[in-house]
Amino acid sequence: MQRIVSGFLVIDKPVGTTSAQVVARVKRLTGAKKVGHTGTLDPFATGVLICCLNQATRLAGYLLKDNKRYRAVLRLGIATDTQDSTGEVISRSELDVTGLTPDAVTAAFRAFEGTFQQQPPVYSALKHQGVPLYKLARMGKPVQKAPREVSVSRLVIEKIDLPEVTFEATCSAGTYIRTLAADIGARLGCGGHLTALRRLASGPFGLDLALSLDQLEAAASEERLARHIVPAAQALENCPRIVAGQRLLAKVFHGQPLTLEDIGPMVPTTNEADEPILVMSADERLMAVLGFQPDTEKLSYHCVFTDEINASGIV
Numbered sequence: 001m002q003r004i005v006s007g008f009l010v011i012d013k014p015v016g017t018t019s020a021q022v023v024a025r026v027k028r029l030t031g032a033k034k035v036g037h038t039g040t041l042d043p044f045a046t047g048v049l050i051c052c053l054n055q056a057t058r059l060a061g062y063l064l065k066d067n068k069r070y071r072a073v074l075r076l077g078i079a080t081d082t083q084d085s086t087g088e089v090i091s092r093s094e095l096d097v098t099g100l101t102p103d104a105v106t107a108a109f110r111a112f113e114g115t116f117q118q119q120p121p122v123y124s125a126l127k128h129q130g131v132p133l134y135k136l137a138r139m140g141k142p143v144q145k146a147p148r149e150v151s152v153s154r155l156v157i158e159k160i161d162l163p164e165v166t167f168e169a170t171c172s173a174g175t176y177i178r179t180l181a182a183d184i185g186a187r188l189g190c191g192g193h194l195t196a197l198r199r200l201a202s203g204p205f206g207l208d209l210a211l212s213l214d215q216l217e218a219a220a221s222e223e224r225l226a227r228h229i230v231p232a233a234q235a236l237e238n239c240p241r242i243v244a245g246q247r248l249l250a251k252v253f254h255g256q257p258l259t260l261e262d263i264g265p266m267v268p269t270t271n272e273a274d275e276p277i278l279v280m281s282a283d284e285r286l287m288a289v290l291g292f293q294p295d296t297e298k299l300s301y302h303c304v305f306t307d308e309i310n311a312s313g314i315v
Contacts (some may be wrong), residue, residue, distance in 0.1 A: 006055040006305060007229040012210035013041050013049040013199075025213060026051045029220040038063035039173070039202060040125050044086050047199030048210055056232045058303040059289070062276065063235055065173050066203030067153070072194055074165045074181040076100070079191035081137075082123040083178035093190035098162045100188065105160055108187045109167065112180060113155045117147040121179050150175040164195070204237055205230070232305070233278055233286040241278035244287060252279060252288045253306060258299040276302060 009030070013022050019040045027035040032053040038060050041049055047070075052060050077097040080087035120126055122142040123134045136143050154170035169177060178194050185192020200207060211219065211228060219225045233241070242263050244252065251258060277299075279288040289302040 005053075005226070005229065007053055007232050008056055008205070008235060009051045009053060009216075009225075009229060010205050010209040010211065011049045011051055011216065012207060012212045013046055014213060015046050016043055017213075018043050019049055022049055022213070023051060026053075026216070029216055030225055036060050038066075039068070041199060042084065042086075042178075042197070044084055044194075045197040045199065047197075048202050048205055048207060049199070050202055050205050050235075053229065055303075055305045056235075058305075059232060059235055063203055067170060067172055068175070068199060068203075069154075069168065069170045069201040069206075070177050071158070071166070071168050071196075071198045071200055072177050072181060073196040074167065074184060074192050075195045076163045076165065076185055076188065076192040077190050078193060079182065079185065080193045082193075083121055083176075083182040084194040084197070087123070087193070091191050095190045097188075097190050100162060100190075102160055104188065105162075105165060106157060108184050109155050109157055109165075111187060112184060113152055115149060115151045118150045118176065118179055118183075119147045120145045121176055121182075124176065148174065152180070168200070204234065231284075231286065233280065233284070236276060236278060236286075236289070239276045239278050241280050243282060244279045248279070249281070249287060252301075252304055255301065255304070258290065260297055260299070263299075 009026060011022055011026065013019065019037055023035050023037055026032070030053060034052075034054050034057045036052045036057045038050040038052065041047065050063060075085075077093045077095070078089055079091045081090050120133075122137045122144055124132075126133050126145055128136060128143040128145075133143055133145070151172040152169055152175065154168070156168045157165060158168060159166040169180065171177070171180075177197055181192055181194045209230060216225075219228060248262055251262060275292060277290045277292055278286055279290060281287055286305060288304040291300040291302050292298075293300070
């Protein structure tokens, strides 16, 4: 088996498979010591699932905050308890949804562009006292979380073929497309639920980088998985970075306090507190992520990739 370094593997999750099952399969096929993901996809959903390998799991928190892009199909006239096609029907509209005008449908969608409060669904992976909400809901003990602010920066109707509407949405992390669809149906006065959901992109990672599970199996059997591993730094491509020499890498490796003198004129000019700063090797490998506090001009450690520093031979 090939030695798999730290980085990211983008999987095109198939329908009917949980995100946890994909992670388990990736771990088995890559032999990575640690594997995680950066945002759950419901079993009925497909598309981009980013798997973090080895020390790249330390960067999962950054990627969880990334915007997401989806294509979805809304079925108007029928509402379900899960807000998708896997749930039980809770209402059927008496309204003839095929009589809705394109202008009415478009207006309902436009009402959900921008920033607004969204009520998380009771069937979700959010937790209440350590228990996932979907488990409580299945036990007949649904827990309703308080609304939270989400943002939909782009909401475009691709096709209206009533009772179905196909659309694309680009949204902030934590936005539930199931709930968005149900709310649009409610606004139209007929209810609705999702019949299909596909994640097209998560942050900088899109389907162009994704492997199906069959492709993953083939790449593993032919020992060419390494070529599909996305370098850890690519996940934070918009963050400022510095190229470290031997002296700085040695201090980082041993967790010694860092000052502006250690990174000199390469320090980013930013006023955002604790913005990640990438410490790179000369051959463009991510060695560490630091935080910079403009008010105190102090540097802190977010994470250090000791395996990469060891492999570099510098320390």
